[in-house]
Amino acid sequence: MHLLSKIRQDLHRIPELGFQEFKTQAYLLEHLGHLPAERLEIKKWKTGLFVKVKGTAPLKTLAYRADIDGLPIREETGYEFKSHHPELMHACGHDFHMTIALGIIQYFVKHPVRDDLLFLFQPAEEGPGGAEPMLRSEIMKEWKPDFITALHIAPEYPVGTIATRPGLLFANTSELFIDLKGKGGHAAYPHTAQDMIVAAASLVTQLQTVVSRNVDPLDSAVITFGKITGGTVQNIIAENARLEGTIRTLSVESMDKVKERIEALVRGLEVGYSCSASIDYGSMYHQVYNHHELTEEFMEFAKVNTDTEVVLCREAMTGEDFGYMLDEIPGFMFWLGVDSPFGLHHSKLQPKEEAIGAAVDLMCRYFLYKANGLSE
Known part of the structure; x- marks a missing residue:
């Protein structure tokens, strides 16, 4: 088995939730421990890692981020190497992201370039959010890069294709949790109680008007509730109910407006x-906004110097906490085609492993170009 395929399959077996990636961190450290130590500097951060590949005469630091956590999903892929952790799965491709990063490190340890290369193995991308605290860490302050990039697998594109765009790529996102408390009672005496099942149903309906009536039609926003819980048994009026959902917007201004309107409707519901x-917005992710010149340079480089098919894609309502890093460090993110019939966060996601080698080849070529000053 090809080494990178083995690494991916090993990592796929041990998905872990955010800030619980202990086995994953240990596996990464073990693999990195087999590489020539004189060219590497490694620092632990929580359950993640900073890995510097030292340049020969560094003028800059160029960074690559790979997220490392899994999702609370029971795997149904049928893989022989399926998850060993019940109810957990790498259903967002982070096993691919880590493997690609290790492949790039492997190459540059043996083929040094002028500038330093910094690899961030970031925990908790799926939640509660690892990018922002990693960005604020003392290690990042010491090693803060001049440029940063990352990729995300894309099931809808074929292997050998990448897709990105200058400017906005991924939306602003926020979790949304609303807890309602009324007064329970016997089902036969509804007039003596305040029914939170009815209140929750009414609120869901009201909140659907926020996007259609409070957001500029030329902008975009989404409010989705994926879970509602309430009550205890069929003949007791529910005293409590909880709504769990997500907000997605293509502008910071729309996010603020949507939250303002949600809060107004909830106040009205109380009356x-x-x-x-009570409202809790949980984890909030900043939009992924690609640096225009750097993104255009990368797209042109990929077209001219590789066999990669480059697609100018539309922005997506997907959330990614890499946006916090791009808000402070120039760079970009792009989609990597992996040709899976099942999408992201699906229990049967089956990305094609050929995409790993294609991504490593592309990024090694690009970093050779960037880190040797050829783009200056």
Whole structure:
């Protein structure tokens, strides 16, 4: 088995939730420990890693981020190398992201370039969010790069294709949790209670008007509730209910406006249903906004110097906490085609491993170009 394929399959077996990636960190350290130590400097950060490949005469530091956590999903791929952790799965391709990063490190340890290369193995991308605290860490302050890039697998594109765009690529995102508390009672005496099942149903309906009536039609926003819980048994009026959802917007201004309107409707619900309510926005991710000149340079480089098919894609409502890093460090993110019939966060996601080698080849060529000053 090809080494990178083995690495991917090993990592696929041990998915872990955010800031619990202990086995993953240990595996990465073990693999890096087999590489020539004189060219590497490694620092642990929580359950992640900073890995510097030293340049020969560095003028800059160029960075590459790979996220490392999994998702709380029971795997249904049928892989022989399926997850060993029940109810957890690498269903967003982070096993690919890590493997590609290791492949690039392997190459540059043996083929040194002028500038330093910094690889960030970032925990907790799926939640509660690792990019922002990693960005604020003392290690990042010491090794802060001049440029940063990252990729994300894309099931809808064939292997050998990348897709990106200058400017906005991924949306602003926020979790949304609303807890309602009323007064329970016997199902036969609804007039003596405040029914939070009815209140929750009414609120979901009301919140659907926020996007259609409070967001500029030329902008885009999404409010989706994926889970509602409430009550205890069929003949007791529910005293409590909880709504769990997500907000996605293509502008910071729209995110603020959507939250303002949600809060107004919840205040009205408290009056209308004689209940109390609380709102928690949980994890919030900044938009992924690609640096125009750097993105255009990368797209042109890939077209001219590789066999990669380069697609100018549309922005997506996907969330990615890499946006926090791009807000402070020039760079870009791009989609990597992996040709899976099942999408991201699906229990049957099956990305094609040929995409790993294609990505390593592309990024090694690009870093040879960037880190040797050929783009200056």
